[in-house]
Amino acid sequence: MCSLQTISTIYSIPLAIAAAASTRISNELGAGNYRAAHIVVYAATSFALMESVVVSLSLLLGRNVFGYVFSSDKATVDYVAKMAPLVSITIILDSLQGVLSGIARGCGWQHIGAYINLGSFYLWGIPFAATLAFWVNLKGVGLWVGIQTGSLLQTFLLALVTGCTNWENQALEARKRMALA
Structure with a gap:
């Protein structure tokens, strides 16, 4: 339970980055600014990666005392310390996945995200x-x-789809969708 609470709380940061990236990418693609959209992808993923690494390292370094946030029971504190490496990996993966999902939403790839x-x-x-x-x-x-x-x-898979994207074509597709609306 302590691990899930930690991850749920910390996930709000990458979720905010994903929301901002999604909005910015969709706006840039709709305006035909494919280069700006591509820069947002790099900025959002870089920021999420840096944030998650800092948080993960902080958790790993403080794993023997972090359990005291939840309980004074020594067994609970020890279990939190034991789970800290897994939680640290989870923080990094969830951060990147969340931001990449935001990028997918901004590009209109909800169907691709669902399949993945x-x-x-x-x-x-x-x-x-x-x-x-x-x-x-x-x-x-x-x-x-x-x-x-x-x-x-x-x-x-989300990184693969994002990395193989032709951003100029994405901007053209976004403009076509806007013309149909």
């Missing part, structure tokens, strides 16, 4: 998590690792 989400989590992450948790008997850690493999796959 479906494949990454429902076809890969959840079955892998269940296998690790129940058949390999890793329990909660197995669930966490399995879901994180889904997040890693989702982040990779």
Whole structure:
């Protein structure tokens, strides 16, 4: 529970970056400024990566005392310290995934994001998590690792789609959609 609270709280920062990037990218593409949209992609992902690395390193360095935020029970504090490396990886992956999802929204790729989400989590992450948790008997850690493999796959695929984008064509497509509306 402590780990989920931490991630939920920290995710508000990349969510804000994603919202800003989505709005800015859609505006720039609609205006035909494909170079500006491409710069926003770099700026948003760079900012999210820097923020998540700082937060993750802070969590790792303070992992032996961070549990005291939630409880004075030594077993809880030790468990939080044990989970800190996984939480740190999660923070980085969720930050990048969130911003890349915002970029996809700004480009009008909701359908692509939905397919990537479906494949990454429902076809890969959840079955892998269940296998690790129940058949390999890793329990909660197995669930966490399995879901994180889904997040890693989702982040990779969103980055691949974003990285292979022809931004000039995206701006032309956005202008065409505006003409139809």
